[in-house]
Amino acid sequence: MSSNRLLTGSHNYTDKNITTSVVDHIAASLETKKYCSGLFLDVAQAFDTVWHDGLLFKLKKIFPAPYYLLLKSYLNNRTFRVKLKTTLSSTHNILAGVPQGSDITPFLYTLFTANIPSTDNTLIGTYADDTAILSSSQDPHEASGLLQNHLNSLSHWFNSWKIKINDSKSSHITFSLRPGNCPHIIYENAIIPHTNEVKYLGLLFDRRLTWGPHLKTKLKQLNSRLHILGIALWGTTKPSNTRTIQAFQAICLRTIAKAPWYVTNLALHNDLQIPTTKQTAIKY
Secondary structure: OOEEEEOOOOOOHHHHHHHEEEEEEEHHHHHOOOEEEEEEEEEOOOOOOOOOHHHHHHHHHHHHHHHHOOOOOHHOOOOOOOOOOOEEOOOOOOOEEOOOOOOHHHHHHHHHHHHOOOOOOOOOEEEEEEEEEEEEOOOHHHHHHHHHHHHHHHHHHHHHHOOOOOOOEEEEEEOOOOOOOOOOOOOOOOOOOOOOOOEOOEEEEEEEOOOHHHHHHHHHHHHHHHHHHHHHHHHOOOOOHHHHHHHHHHHHHEEEEEOOOOOHHHHHHHHHOOOOOOHHHHHO
């Protein structure tokens, strides 16, 4: 692996670039029959907890004074109040977090984390609040050892910039065609949960990178949209049209089951455990 492999959402990298690099690294490990130890970190309330002073310190180093002052005015002097029924709290200053709902929010967060430390033996990909760290070796213990060393160095950096990692929602996964898993990864005395599937930038990775779980999830999402379309059509059609569809379905089922004439359509549906068009419309 080449040294200092750091991929971030800045420096002209997009989520597509980063995802491709992460997938390529995992695929290369599988092709060479290595163990790839993967860590996917969950930052607790990432956008809501950005340290203002720390972010402004970094922005001042990056931008000319006019742009820095503009961004400073965007972040500073924001206030909030809490309302409960008819009771309204006093005004308080917002001391952390970047305003959500704006196109600039992910950009500011990316700048805040752009100097995340990298190592010679790991690949780290960050895009907004999604962070993946990978390390590969023929030896599963070495793969996790390299990853653990990198995480240990990151722990100090996270604390320095007041970034909190949610260890219970982070994931550790072993990518390999060989049996067995890489040893556990530990963050601040807590074991990162090991899993056989992990979601990163919209993709669902499984340990063999078969894409089966990802395609199954996408198919389920597409089917739900088709059912939404179907119920919209059924909801606006005439009852006579629905009866026509039901009659055609009954003929098909009767032919497949070779049912005699005295078997009712309802009994046919119940025996075959196939819902009627009306039951399907109600369900979806």
